[in-house]
Amino acid sequence: MNMRRGYATLAGVTAVIVLICSAIYLGVEAAQGRTAVRTAVGSPAVWVGTWAAAPVQADLQDTARGDRSVRNVxxxxxxxxxxxxxxxxxxxxEPLHIARVSLALRAGTTAAAVPGTLRRVTFRKAEAVTIAPGGQFVSDPVTLGIPYNGDLLVSIHTPADGPVTLHPRARQTSYLADGDRTDDVSGDTYTEQTFAWRHLTAVDVLTQDVRGAVVTIGDSITDGVTSTIDTNRRWPDRLxxxxxxxGTEQFAVVNQxxxxxxxxxxxxxxxALARFDRDVLARxxxxxxxxxxxINDLLRASYEPDAASVTAGLTQLARRAQARDLRVLGATLLPCAGHHRCTRAVQEARQDINAAxxxxRIFDAVVDFDRALRDPYxxxxxxxxxxxxxHLHPSDAGFARMARAVDPARL
Structure with a gap:
């Protein structure tokens, strides 16, 4: 064994030991009837995404309001x-200055934290972090029993005026407060509501129990824009x-x-072509x-809808994922008749794309949302x-039907 290979082997062994040691402790049981965190010892723990929200834009309305805290749910x-x-x-x-961040389990349906679960979050062992324009920053690991299918509170204090990268149309109520309220357990100071996730784009967990994550990439239908707010009824949630x-949790599902x-x-x-590496392959x-x-490539086109270009784009996504040894399922486009932009040309292009x-020839397997949700008559x-x-976006019942259209065996 040469010296370089020896160092590499030693580094790999050390990494495994660190992961195992970080997972050997008793997890806490979540409040409000949530599932207790399991603490199996033996197989090495790995990081897996449990939640994500693709960043979309900077909220110009918030750039003039410093010394605020957002409590993302x-x-x-x-x-x-x-x-x-x-x-x-x-x-x-502009650079984004963050003074303090906390993580907690949510108590009930308010901005309150479960007592005893609030943790300070650090970044390279510092409480404050400055993120360059166009950049992102991953925190240090936070030791806390994270529940399955439960709510977290991620509270972020920004002391000065600055940009707010957000994900609008979250279909989830989060909260705003003046000043640094990241340590507020009761949530009483969070008197203003917001319906966008701010600054936060992903939460990963250290786990020994699951096989990996299913990442869904899409538009407003995947975003769940017409699902009932605060109920987690988007089709990826239902999936x-x-x-x-x-009770045999094997896959995380991450909505992008x-x-x-x-x-x-x-x-x-x-x-989707531009953000695929960041939002999917890097998860x-x-x-x-x-x-x-x-579907938006057809509905929002300023030219005659082009099924061939969309099909070529879908093929490119599939090949990029398959090059990483990922399994790729492709979904057919939903019916849209009755929507004001859904012309005959759009319908014809949609049918051509669905046939492809x-x-x-494109994907490893097909999820036929069109067949599952269309009116047979x-x-x-x-x-x-x-x-x-x-006539474009599904109802809660439609999102549930979409989840049932995904064959678990094909994952």
Whole structure:
């Protein structure tokens, strides 16, 4: 063995020992009936994404308001023995100064934390961090029993005026307060509500129990823009429930949908082609990708809808994921008849794209959302009970049906 290989082997052994040691302790049982964190000792723990929200834009309304705290409410898929956070300034043009961050388990349905669970978050052992324009920063690990299918509070204090990279249309109530309120357990100081996630773009957990993560990339349908607020009824949420319905949690499900997002061109946020590496391939523990995007490329096009270009873009995503040894499932595009932008040309292009997806030449497997949700007597339309009312986005029942259309065996 040469010296370089010896050092590499030693580093690998050391990393495994660190991961195992970090997981050998008793997890705490979550309040409000949440599942207790399991603490198996033996197999090495790994980092897996449990939640994410793709960054979209900088909120100009907040750039003039410093000395504020935001308490982001996020819903986990899998749990673990520790967590780490990703904070983002990807949409900012100025440095983002963050003075203090805390993590806690949420108590009930308010801004209150479960007593005894609030933890200070550090960044390279410092409480404060400055994130360069276009950058992001991953926190140090936080030792805390993270529940399966539970709510976390991530509170962030920004002392000065500055940019706010956010994910709008979160379908989740979060909270704002004046001053540094990151240590507030009761949540009483968080008197203002917000419906966007600010600064926070990912939560990973240290776990020994799961096989990996399923990452879904898409537009407003994946983002769950018409799902009932504060109920976690987006189709990726319902997919997690389905995959782990019998207490055998094996897969995390991470939602990387952006409302208004397109496959080929920048619109609401970078195109799926542009953000694929960051939002999908870079997610820790990813094993499977579900691609459900393309309808906005047809509905929002200033030219005749081009099925061939969308199909080529979907093929490119699939090949990039397969090059990383990931399994890729492709979704057919939902019916849209009745929507004001859904012309005959859009419907024809949609059918051509769906035929290409079903052909088996692009993806490893197919999720046929079109067939699952369309009206059998009017195939160009959503079945009424699956229609939110705008003839494009599903209802809560429609999102549940989408989750049932995913065959767990194909993951």
């Amino acid at each position: 996020v819903h986990t898929s899998i749990g673990g023995s520790a967590a780490r956070l990703t904070l983002s300034n990807l949409a900012g043009r 997690f429930e389905r995959l782990n319905a019998h 949908g952006i409302s208004g997002n397109r496959l080929l061109l920048e619109g609401r946020g970078p195109s 820790p523990g990813v094993r499977t990708v579900i691609v459900a995007i393309g 997806v079903r052909s088996g 009017a195939p160009g339309r959503l079945l009424p009970r699956y229609d939110s009312g705008d």
